[in-house]
Amino acid sequence: MVDIEKLREIAREIISRDDVRQLIGYRQGTYGFRARPAFVTDPGEVDKLIFSPACVNNLATYITLEERLPVPRGQEPDLRKVAVMVKGCDSRALVQQMEEKAYERERILVLGIPCTGVVDMDKVEKRFPGVLARGEIVLEGDKFLLTYDGKEEEVAKGELLADKCTRCRYPTPLVYDQLLDEEVARFADDDYADVEALEKRSAEEKWAYWEEKFSRCIRCYSCRNVCPMCYCEDCVLDRLNPQWMRRSVDVSENTAYHIARAYHLAGRCIQCGECQRVCPVDIPLMELNRKFYKDVEELYDYEPGTNAEAPPLLSTFKVDDREDFIM
């Protein structure tokens, strides 16, 4: 359980440093149980920072999403660090980004949050519909305690917990400069039961399943934009000349898009689940990502985002790499 006062105290110290430009954390959302990203540049703003099981966003995305305009002539680039709050899963995005040399370790200052699990906001809002006044969620033992409109309700942890947390192997961040609480021991593991169920389907069943899902896609690209691993400055999907992918929206182009997206994340996806969380039409994108994740683990004994010193999987070749799956 992160002590909010301690969090704010540490944040105040960090943002007061001369070599820190900004701290990215969480604050209360605008309604209901929502929390949202907070961007703190001034010690006076630290009192809005929070951490709770409602803090679902993976803030590692903002490290690579930052827009850097050309520095005007006569001005120096701002090389100060960005401080960022990360949960265990989020921290693996930082590790993977650094493994891919997206930036240098010195550029960031990591505030690690040992995490006991976050909620699935859809589940929360389905269970407590129509809550407008700002509410709060805390975890107490094996229950979430929800406070809103002067009411207090307890819900068993499992009922509101995000799916990804039920198989989390790394609740404590794998990279940090400061840890906000005691380390959290691994409380779950991944048996890939969901992936195995999907694998058992016939090709026809799989196609019918995905065709229906992809037919809903509106190509808002929220899954790409929220992804901490989708940080190409010039994304192949945005290219207008030459145009690699049509902008027209139909099952065929949507399928091509999702295949391209999933393949570009093979051996890179760190399972933060953000793509699936943000999808407005509920496409179960993690099912694709997890299939790759399982394959990569089984074939190469590799887990993305666990070792910043390791070379990225798909840019390395070993003589004894398995190749029996190549047709």
Next chain:
Amino acid sequence: MKNPYIPYEVKIEEAWYETPGDRCIKTFKVTFADEKVWDDWSHLPGQCAMVGIPGVGESMFCISSSPTEKGYLRFSIMKMGKNTSALHELEAGDSFYVRGPLGNNFPLEEWKGKNVITIGGGIGQAPLRPVIQWIRDNRDDFGELTVIYGARTSADHCFKPEFEDLGSCGDACCHLAVDVEEEGWPHFVGFVPTLLMEVSPSPENAIAVTCGPPIMIKFVLENLEKLGFAPEQVYTTLENRMKCGIGKCGRCNVGHLYVCKDGPVFSYSQLKEIPEAFA
């Protein structure tokens, strides 16, 4: 209702390069494949058209001929992206497609009796060319015509033969510039805004029209102000990425104005109120 998204086929009568290089400029002199289109077609200087090839795309260009030049249209196009590169492949006898005329025009009716100064840079001369031609073809309606034009080098000047003609016929006062010194160049060396100050036209009963790269326009506008031109006396054209050309698709707006529909011609007094105009 007439479908404004369906383009007319045009045949290229002549095509020639105005300038060389990676970003070369090619002029196309075209006529409608179906002659009957001329009956519905009427444009004024400053107006534009969507020009393209089905299968490649469309982009907005000014019509660089004056309606006083009968029986053909001209487009002068710089090679820049996908569509312009495909257009540059075309030669006399080939076709492309045109939708228009689109947008507003220079208010030449209001300018009658006034002195007109055009200040152009590079491909920015293309929308000014029909203004100059219109004035030459309606010479008695206007006062003095002063043409100021510059480009990086003399090879980068568009419409070279026409400038020679202009200078000699007495219709206009021509002032040409190149950015950097070159052998045999008899005219001004330096940037267009500087040449403008050298020429120093009087704002009295005058209209100034400027088109060119944004940085040139910025300094020309400043210098015109120094010369005493009021914002209402100054006109320019804007450009933005466009798709529909008819005020629907949304993207070309500067503030509340659609460049495709409310422009491309704007007075400086209009643009001064729009912070996004020179973004």
Next chain:
Amino acid sequence: MAVKKLSKDKVKEALQELTKFRLIAPAKSDEVVIFKQIENPDEAYLEYGNSTVPPKRVVFPQTETLFRFLRGSPELKEKDVEEEGTTVIFGLRPCDARAMAIVDRLFSWDYEDPYYLKRRQLTTLVGLACVEPPSVNCFCTSLGGSPFGTEGLDILLTDMGDHYLVQALTEKGEKLQETLSAHLEDAPAGDEKKAEELAAAAEGKIARSINTEGIPEKLPTLWEHELWKKVSAACLGCGICTFLCPTCHCFDIQDEVEETGEGRRARMWDSCMFSEYTLHASGHNPRPTRRERTRNRISHKYSYYPKRFEVIACVGCGRCINLCPVNIDILEILEQVVDAS
């Protein structure tokens, strides 16, 4: 025309009747409600809050052909919208119908957009009043709408428990009511009065609001205000807020050619939140960051659109708030605009 009742046990047969047209109704896949063409009345899902994707996609499809061509041939074959036939959108929410009435102004301004306008002519809108506001983030009443609003609708249905009250609002609506007459009965006495009470109660349940007075004029004066940087800081630059907005209407036009040489020019939804939306061929981008793009999105809706068309291009449906992955909240932005100095 008299008000009628459509008994709930006759809804399916009424829908069956309507399948002789192109019938569009809310349908559910997984937890997502989307308007789509239905052939079987069982597919319709009327017990919904509001759809994720607004029914604007029926009259303004996400992708549509403008004309077809064959490479090398000068002939262009215009898409004939008439072929789609008479269309009924059944069960849309009043805010989404009002949005169409707002967007009509854009597509009929100056140049008439034949695709959109023909489709609008062919379409009859059967609305479903919001007895319960579908979301905590509904704020239609701030924009001149209402949970029982009729603007843009041809027929309004009100859920009265065991039946729907059916009120035809336009000639088109009366015609459709006529078509359905075999399935309708006279409305019980007092239904209309009860519906009025439900309407008043529903308005009272709209919890969020904004006073829009003065916002259209104020927005351009806040061009360089620091609020734009703050409200866009968390923005991911995705298309959710615009694609799912019932009044957002921006589009791209692209040519697509198959290997056979057959091709089409098509238009597809575009978003001012995408960086390549304003990207020039030269590489210059007049809106280089999400700050400028967010400022444009809000300004377009709340300043540019009312300046030209005398109506704010927002109906308060709340989708952009509900579905934003980072909880960017248009009402919070507007409150900051109001408070800014």
